[in-house]
Amino acid sequence: MxxxxxxxxxxxxxxxxxxxxxxxxxxxxxxxxxxxxxxxxxxxxxxxxxxxxxxxxxxxxxxxxxxxxxxxxxxxxxxxxxxxxxxxxxxxxxxxxxxxxxxxxxxxxxxxxxxxxxxxxxxxxxxxxxxxxxxxxxxxxxxxxxxxxxxxxxxxxxxxxxxxxxxxxxxxxxxxxxxxxxxxxxxxxxxxxxxxxxxxxxxxxxxxxxxxxxxxxxxxxxxxxxxxxxxxxxxxxxxxxxxxxxxxxxxxxxxxxxxxxxxxxGSLTIDGVKMSKSLGNSLRIADALKKYPAEVIRLFILSAHYRGPIDISDDAIAAAQKGWERLLGPYNQAQQMRSAGAAESDDSNIDAIIAETTANFTKEMDDDFNAPKAIAHLFDFVHKVNTILNGDAPVAASTLEKIIALYDELVEGVLGLVPSAAGNADENAADRQDGLIKLLIELRAAARINKDYATSDKIRDQLKELGVSLEDGKGDTKYRIAS
RNA sequence: GGCGACGUGGCCGAGUGGUUAGGCAGAGGCCUGCAAAGCCUUGUACAGCGGUUCGAACCCGCUCGUCGCCUCCA
Incomplete structure (x- = not known):
């Protein structure tokens, strides 16, 4: 290359x-x-x-x-x-x-x-x-x-x-x-x-x-x-x-x-006009970071070619945030499936998917650092991996490891788009939080079996208010922490 | 006035001669107790006018428009 x-x-x-x-x-x-x-x-x-x-x-x-x-x-x-x-x-x-x-x-x-x-x-x-x-x-x-x-x-x-x-x-x-x-x-x-x-x-x-x-x-x-x-x-x-x-x-x-x-x-404009001290429309990085995670701002910046201009607006960043959540979906899911234990056999074609994604990513980045196009290939990867992770077939631990490795190497290593666990909190706190959420998921599962939907929805709704979304998959429930 | 970049579907944004960009939003369906997430299906876009070509978003010319720099800002 x-x-x-x-x-x-x-x-x-x-x-x-x-x-x-x-x-x-x-x-x-x-x-x-x-x-x-x-x-x-x-x-x-x-x-x-x-x-x-x-x-x-x-x-x-x-x-x-x-x-x-x-x-x-x-x-x-x-x-x-x-x-x-x-x-x-x-x-x-x-x-x-x-x-x-x-x-x-x-x-x-x-x-x-x-x-x-x-x-x-x-x-x-x-x-x-x-x-x-x-x-x-x-x-x-x-x-x-x-x-x-x-x-x-x-x-x-x-x-x-x-x-x-x-x-x-x-x-x-x-x-x-x-x-x-x-x-x-x-x-x-x-x-x-x-x-x-x-x-x-x-x-x-x-x-x-x-x-x-x-x-x-x-x-x-x-x-x-x-x-x-x-x-x-x-x-x-x-x-x-x-x-x-x-x-x-x-x-x-x-x-x-x-x-x-x-x-x-290329330069950046804000709501279509140039940022300048005299116009008083400059947005400080620290203020932007109060509204959006660093990764979202990075994805927004990287979704246009570096040589081109880019216009920052609330709508554009909000769209970037949704895209970022989709991009990270398989990573979060694979992490949880890994910690939950996984199947041994593996009939997925994950090796071919990884190889293809890596080759495409590299090809685009080699062409004058075309990050937006490289990211498009990552979304293709997300699509394929989602199909595997959400399908009926059991997913092998080795498959999960390979998925996570690709995220570590390209999505985070090159682009810096994977957030560190639990917002940099210490590991014990992250583990404790993970355990607490899983406990609630278990309680909710029990309620659902009893058709006690009032209780199950209460758990889901209140967790949502705390920034934890529950997603029911086939057989198990995963969670996603809002950023 | 000079130099430079650019004008792509509802929005953001790749793409430089013939084959799906991708994301967001929208529509229908599957799944679900209901949602969410995910999956399937769905979008005949390339500022305008000429020209070159078998064929142009992509090449050439002109017009219109936007932005940056020339003057403080990365």
Whole structure:
């Protein structure tokens, strides 16, 4: 099986060939930590998470680097975002960074996104950024002006290659601020001179100042992954100017390709419109998680291709939740049948079903990580397994184990869609709960035999109110805990 | 104005030349004490107009529309 990836740089699907056989070096632009993360972040980082999980599933040794931007991302007012957050919250800049970085990590953990291997922080890599800036000056791709340093876009003919923009096109728009100290309006800052009152500042060969936004990714990616690495991930909306500038300065600095593959994810809208601070319609991840389990949000995100846009609405998520419950049905059922003891003989064709599902899943994921199509094959699997589990024939323990193994490997291992037992409660509590529910099921069964339907329905209705649904199958009754 | 993505059945959303996407919702049936879950059956969609082709949702052109970026946001 060979993996194909759509490369935003070539605008084509390409066979994936890592620099070193069996290894993948991957960098993803991380958040600027000056506010809580919203569901747009969830879309991007969950998409990247599944890519990393799948690469590892295929056996690649992945080094996953995602930065934390804690300095240098400047608002158009010239104000640093971190400082803006500090003023708003009336706390120190580094408190802003710590607060929102922890909040971001909490959100990502709750969404079950695996932690990157390295999460370098921009403010901790100022010397590296100064060094990169210096090198660009030496090579004639950057110049100093009044204590600031700018990248000279006209010195690098490949500028615009990633986003497909030409410098001339931008000039006609006339919307770029013309700074007299810049040689070209499109030149971007590698280093900014800081006025004395600016809280975040460092010493440099050009005086006190702070790094520009784009240079951090160049400095940190090349430090931890090398001058050329395999995959650069991020959001499509950051292709220009950020990724464009990042690539230009990196390749100008090293004379080598920066990232071999650019994997950029589509944006998220909410009720048809873009989420933005100014519209006040942003939905925090933490708030979304109060309404829906992490797995439902993941399935919702993964039900559209990562490169495409996605619109979040209550209806769409509710549909995802129903789909998720169906997806998990056989898993829950198999777990209960396993604990109840199972038949020995096995005349099901489970091996063929598993093999077919795995092959189809892999084929789709190999085709530019087509999770929605891979999930469609999982629903086919659900259908076939439901027929086995709910049929008249006894189901062998080995069959149950194979079903559960497929869920563990693909549904959870690659997609992260299986909830941990009993909502992370400790095992004793989960066992106790399981025993209590089964006791009630037994009492209800006895009542039903006696045609005491008042009692049996009372048990079922009250359990339902507690979030436990009873489902009568052939011979036995299973339960399902609402999420 | 420039760059880019896109417009699929009631809804969400795959699919890039000829063969079932899938999910949600809906309808009929089986099962059930009744439900639920599950199973069976059921949906002649591809923005519009031209063109290429034996054949197009898929290729080309034009038109209309939506969204993103160019300016703070992943």
């Amino acid at each position: 060979s993996l194909t990836i759509y490369n935003s740089l070539s605008r084509k699907k390409e066979a994936f060939k890592p620099i070193t056989e069996g290894e993948v070096k991957m960098y993803v632009c991380g958040p600027t930590v000056y506010d809580h993360a919203h569901v747009g972040h969830a879309k991007l980082y969950t998409s990247m998470d599944v890519i990393v999980r799948y690469l590892r599933h295929k056996g690649y040794r992945v080094t996953y680097v995602q930065n934390i931007t804690d300095v240098g991302h400047i608002l158009d007012t010239g104000e640093d975002r971190i400082l803006k957050g500090a003023r708003r919250d009336r706390i120190e800049p580094m408190q802003v960074v710590e607060t929102y970085m922890r909040s971001y990590l909490d959100d990502m953990d709750a969404l079950k996104n695996v932690r990157p291997d390295i999460m370098p922080r921009a403010a901790a890599h100022v010397p590296e950024q100064i060094e990169a800036t210096q090198k660009l000056i030496e090579l004639g791709h950057a110049y100093e002006a009044n204590g600031s340093v700018y990248f000279d876009v006209k010195s690098w003919e490949n500028y615009g290659r990633l986003s497909g923009r030409k410098i001339e096109d931008q000039e006609s728009g006339g919307r770029i601020e013309t700074r007299t100290e810049k040689r070209n309006p499109e030149d971007f800052a590698l280093w900014k001179a800081a006025p004395p009152e600016h809280i975040l500042q460092w010493g440099s060969p050009w005086g006190r100042g702070y790094p520009g936004w784009h240079i951090e990714c160049t400095a940190m990616a090349t430090k931890y992954l090398g001058e050329t690495f395999d995959i650069h991930g991020g959001g499509l909306e950051n292709m220009f100017p950020h990724n464009e500038c990042e690539m230009a300065q990196s390749e100008a600095m090293t004379g080598k390709n920066y990232s071999n593959y650019w994997v950029l994810a």
